Amino acid sequence: MNIEIKTELIAPCGMNCGICLGYLREKRHCPGCQSEDTQKRVSCQRCGIKNCELLAQTESGFCYECPKYPCRRLKQLDLRYRTKYSMSMIENLENIRNNGITAFTESENKRWRCANCGGVICVHRGSCYACGATPATNS
Secondary structure (H helix, E strand, O other), rough: OOOOOOOHHHHOOEHHHHHHHHHHHOOOOOOOOOOOOOOOOHHHHHHOOOOOHHOOOOOOOOOOOOOOOOOHHHHHHHHHHEEEEEEEEHHHHHHHHOOOOHHHHHHEEEEEOOOOOOOOEEOOOOOEOOOOOOOOOOO
């Protein structure tokens, strides 16, 4: 499973959907936050961040442009991901703001790539979705 992380896979909150278990799995596959696909889980369709009125007013479509950035919802999401998965949405958003979305996706393609097989490291599993190698054992 050699997925290229593209700009369309970066959610407004800074989540890289290309490394999400929901996106990587075949059964009940999620097309990513930016998709309008109604086959997504109801909780994803009702996401308070993606459906935020203030976000709709931004030019970039990312939370960093919001006057309330970082809002309570984003801070809670960021804390959960930093604690459980060692990944920060706010750090991702700052990266996008400072370096641009293209540079961000290029760095994400390197950061989350398995050295063993070229597959994608799943943020939720902490290992390659294709071969199971962990970044510590990638060599």
